[in-house]
Amino acid sequence: MRGLLRGTLYCALWYGSIVAGFLFIACPMLPLLFFSPPKFRKCGDLLLSCWELYSTALLKVFGVKIFVSGDHISPNESAILVMNHRTRVDWNFLWAAMYQACLPNVATHRLKFVLKDPIRHIPGPGWIMQMNGFLYITRRWEEDQSRLSRTLDYLVALDRRSQLLIFPEGTDLTKSSKEKSDKYALKHVLPQYSFTLHPKTTGFSYLVRHLQQASYLDAVYDLTIAYPDYIPQSELDLFKGKLPNEVHFHIKRIPSSDMPKHDLTLRRWLEEKWYNKEEVLKQFYQKKTFSTEVWPLTRLCPLQIAFGFWSILTGATALLLIISPLFQLWALIHSTFFVALSFFTTGFNQLEIGWYWHWKTHFLKRKCS
Numbered sequence: 149m150r151g152l153l154r155g156t157l158y159c160a161l162w163y164g165s166i167v168a169g170f171l172f173i174a175c176p177m178l179p180l181l182f183f184s185p186p187k188f189r190k191c192g193d194l195l196l197s198c199w200e201l202y203s204t205a206l207l208k209v210f211g212v213k214i215f216v217s218g219d220h221i222s223p224n225e226s227a228i229l230v231m232n233h234r235t236r237v238d239w240n241f242l243w244a245a246m247y248q249a250c251l252p253n254v255a256t257h258r259l260k261f262v263l264k265d266p267i268r269h270i271p272g273p274g275w276i277m278q279m280n281g282f283l284y285i286t287r288r289w290e291e292d293q294s295r296l297s298r299t300l301d302y303l304v305a306l307d308r309r310s311q312l313l314i315f316p317e318g319t320d321l322t323k324s325s326k327e328k329s330d331k332y333a334l335k336h337v338l339p340q341y342s343f344t345l346h347p348k349t350t351g352f353s354y355l356v357r358h359l360q361q362a363s364y365l366d367a368v369y370d371l372t373i374a375y376p377d378y379i380p381q382s383e384l385d386l387f388k389g390k391l392p393n394e395v396h397f398h399i400k401r402i403p404s405s406d407m408p409k410h411d412l413t414l415r416r417w418l419e420e421k422w423y424n425k426e427e428v429l430k431q432f433y434q435k436k437t438f439s440t441e442v443w444p445l446t447r448l449c450p451l452q453i454a455f456g457f458w459s460i461l462t463g464a465t466a467l468l469l470i471i472s473p474l475f476q477l478w479a480l481i482h483s484t485f486f487v488a489l490s491f492f493t494t495g496f497n498q499l500e501i502g503w504y505w506h507w508k509t510h511f512l513k514r515k516c517s
Contacts, residue, residue, distance in 0.1 A: 150389070154210070155386055159383075159387050165199065167465060175482045177195070184507075185503060189306055193258045196280045197257070202459075203244065204451055205454050205455040207241065208445070212244075213395070214397070215397070216245050217397070217398050217441055218400055218438070219369070220401075221251070221399065223250045224309055225366035226365055226366050227366055227368065228312050228313075228356060228368045229313040230369070230371065230421070232372055234379065235320050235382070236383065237381075237382065238320070242259075242371075243259075260281055260310055261277070263285070279496055283296060283497075284497075289350065296358070300358050300362070300364075302501045303364075304364050316348055316352050317348070318348050322381070329345040343425075343429035349414070353415050356407060365407070372425055374398075376432075378390060378391075398438035
């Protein structure tokens with residue numbers, strides 16, 4: 149019972165903070181998009197970075213220790229991050245790892261995930277991720293290629309040095325996904341893995357080559373996540389209070405100059421990285437650590453401020469949703485708007501991109517003339 153209460157409180161604060169940020173900050177920011185898409189994108193990235201501090205603070209409050217080793221991540225680089233997808237909730241711990249990994253400390257990273265398309269429909273988190281330029285894929289390559297190309301061209305045009313995270317395995321490691329991976333390995337005469345799944349290489353290769361051709365790729369970061377004690381497989385585990393005591397990350401930076409340039413060699417490069425990752429994870433689960441040299445969690449003051457701010461904002465949102473008809477109407481209007489956007493368009497981020505090119509072609513040129 150105690151674990152359930154702990155998990156319910158954690159999930160309520162986590163989810164409530166997203167809803168609060170959506171209704172109090174993100175929605176009032178929408179008109180800015182019509183006047184200046186670049187400023188809207190900067191404000192959106194800043195909002196997500198501020199919220200990530202709260203996610204990091206929550207883990208600390210609830211006793212989850214994040215250990216990070218290897219290379220630091222520069223938030224000023226345009227980079228692609230590849231990571232194994234051990235569980236459905238890996239991303240929940242990744243934000244805390246990014247907080248510890250990024251240098252210089254004064255900069256904020258602009259991490260964006262490549263995710264399955266259905267995730268954008270989730271009320272609250274899905275809407276915020278749409279507004280923050282996350283990339284959604286459908287597993288139909290012609291459609292996915294178009295979305296990826298439009299999004300990458302948009303980031304290059306804005307000169308937004310972003311970090312794009314892709315899970316090459318395509319799904320988390322479960323009994324059924326491992327069986328499919330083993331069948332793939334048997335069919336293609338590849339080794340069977342115990343700690344990872346065989347990666348899908350098409351999307352990764354396209355991302356790298358597109359940014360290379362635009363001279364906009366500074367580095368690729370190879371991230372490995374592992375759980376030495378308890379492995380929370382899904383959101384239900386978090387709700388039940390089954391949080392891990394420790395989550396470990398190891399980071400390896402590969403400069404763009406060291407990356408292959410061609411499709412086939414990029415695919416082989418990723419497959420070799422996953423073979424090495426399997427060996428690294430095998431060693432980890434024997435030693436329960438990647439390295440003895442881990443980075444301590446510093447900069448506690450921003451986490452304390454974020455915890456206070458977002459907790460108060462979450463409480464205020466819950467109260468207003470109960471007692472204020474005006475705020476209830478505000479929430480209903482914007483929720484209805486994003487439900488319609490999610491189901492009748494390809495997503496807010498794709499509309500934002502289309503509006504940017506229209507704005508740049510017509511309004512910006514008219515202003516300059």
